Amino acid sequence: MTTVITVPPSLDDATFEQVLDPLSRLQPDDKILLDARHTRWASPYGLTAMLTIAQTRIGVRPGLAVPEADDTASYWARTGFFRHAAELYDIVGSVPRGKQTESSVLLEITSVAKSDDVHDVVDKVQQKAHAILVNELKLDAAATMRFTMALSEACQNIVEHAQRGGWVAVQTYKWQKRLGRRVVVIAVCDAGIGFKQSLESMPGRTRSDRWDDGMALEEAVMRGVSRFRDTGRGQGLAGVRRFIGKWDGKFSVRSGTARIAIVPSWDEDVPLREGLPSFPGAQIQITIPERVTR
Amino acid sequence: MMKSHIDVSTVLRQTVSQSYTNLVTRPTGAAVRTYIEQQIRCVDNCTVAVIDFSHVAMMDFSCADEIVAKLVLQGDERCPTLVFSGLSESHIEAIDAVLERHGLALVSHEADSSTYIAAVMH
Numbered sequence: 001m002t003t004v005i006t007v008p009p010s011l012d013d014a015t016f017e018q019v020l021d022p023l024s025r026l027q028p029d030d031k032i033l034l035d036a037r038h039t040r041w042a043s044p045y046g047l048t049a050m051l052t053i054a055q056t057r058i059g060v061r062p063g064l065a066v067p068e069a070d071d072t073a074s075y076w077a078r079t080g081f082f083r084h085a086a087e088l089y090d091i092v093g094s095v096p097r098g099k100q101t102e103s104s105v106l107l108e109i110t111s112v113a114k115s116d117d118v119h120d121v122v123d124k125v126q127q128k129a130h131a132i133l134v135n136e137l138k139l140d141a142a143a144t145m146r147f148t149m150a151l152s153e154a155c156q157n158i159v160e161h162a163q164r165g166g167w168v169a170v171q172t173y174k175w176q177k178r179l180g181r182r183v184v185v186i187a188v189c190d191a192g193i194g195f196k197q198s199l200e201s202m203p204g205r206t207r208s209d210r211w212d213d214g215m216a217l218e219e220a221v222m223r224g225v226s227r228f229r230d231t232g233r234g235q236g237l238a239g240v241r242r243f244i245g246k247w248d249g250k251f252s253v254r255s256g257t258a259r260i261a262i263v264p265s266w267d268e269d270v271p272l273r274e275g276l277p278s279f280p281g282a283q284i285q286i287t288i289p290e291r292v293t294r
Numbered sequence: 295m296m297k298s299h300i301d302v303s304t305v306l307r308q309t310v311s312q313s314y315t316n317l318v319t320r321p322t323g324a325a326v327r328t329y330i331e332q333q334i335r336c337v338d339n340c341t342v343a344v345i346d347f348s349h350v351a352m353m354d355f356s357c358a359d360e361i362v363a364k365l366v367l368q369g370d371e372r373c374p375t376l377v378f379s380g381l382s383e384s385h386i387e388a389i390d391a392v393l394e395r396h397g398l399a400l401v402s403h404e405a406d407s408s409t410y411i412a413a414v415m416h
Binding site for chain 1: 310311313314315316318319320321322351352353354355356359360363364382383384387388392395396
């Protein structure tokens with residue numbers, strides 16, 4: 001029997017929970033079909049996280065029904081989504097060719113598994129980042145380097161901790177509904193071991209009364225704790241956090257059953273959300289808004 | 295006084311890849327640091343090693359830690375003074391963050407629109 005999971009019309013980090021909720025009640029070897037026929041829009045987080053779902057299925061390939069709206073399917077093709085999805089899903093429906101380049105796509109969906117992949121990602125993004133960050137988002141020139149540093153560190157989370165590959169995507173778009181401004185969004189998603197299990201492998205770790213996904217995220221993201229004994233470790237995501245404040249941006253990391261976020265004044269999210277549907281790995285999102293000149 | 299000048303972007307290309315211009319990831323940083331250490335050891339009576347970042351486009355926190363922080367932390371009695379030169383604002387930002395983490399401080403000097411950082415080891 002195949003369980004059909006409906007992908008919401010608008011798929012982002014918040015609505016993705018509607019996909020994970022029914023998924024978390026299934027066994028990894030249950031046959032599923034992600035039905036995206038009526039989906040009209042997906043954020044980089046939504047697309048990369050959808051790929052990670054396939055990684056969690058064991059023994060039987062999941063199915064994916066393609067969006068019916070031509071413009072949506074074409075856009076997904078231009079982000080490189082279907083190229084990766086074809087390797088993971090049995091695709092239902094027609095997939096448009098995505099040969100055209102998409103100006104809003106700063107980085108097509110790209111797989112990340114090793115150090116060389118991070119170099120490639122940074123090199124690709126650097127060529128386009130300056131034009132978008134400075135000209136469109138009105139950020140200062142120094143933001144380009146900080147942005148690529150943040151991207152590098154977020155991708156390295158996969159290489160250093162996930163123990164399996166993941167995906168990264170960077171896009172810019174106008175976030176009309178929530179912000180009324182342009183944003184650039186980095187999404188880095190994997191279905192690896194996640195923060196809790198990674199920190200559990202830390203040598204000499206003492207167990208505390210409370211130990212769960214939320215606490216693991218607090219330790220890693222807020223306090224820079226790493227599984228490595230080396231005191232220089234654990235600075236990557238802490239460094240990302242440092243930049244986010246300068247840009248009035250948002251930074252969120254979901255792992256297991258919890259999600260931690262650095263929430264700017266323009267957003268109404270909560271800093272820590274627990275009791276979410278369980279999902280392996282880590283899903284990172286960095287949102288940088290257009291600077292408002294006063 | 296024997297001075298050793300090390301161009302980090304050349305080291306990056308020689309040790310990791312000809313096509314890379316950015317210092318990113320731990321393995322890259324570790325490979326570059328190891329090569330720099332070997333270069334310093336090759337110079338007899340080296341008193342100052344100038345480690346030049348002029349042609350490095352970007353350095354992330356991981357590389358700042360693997361290269362700058364570890365060179366300073368480990369030290370080398372054969373070359374007591376390290377000078378990190380050609381640093382951009384973003385290089386400084388990454389270095390500053392990793393040094394703070396290790397409880398280290400370095401002296402910086404700005405000249406000719408670029409910054410030099412000196413670390414006296416002994």
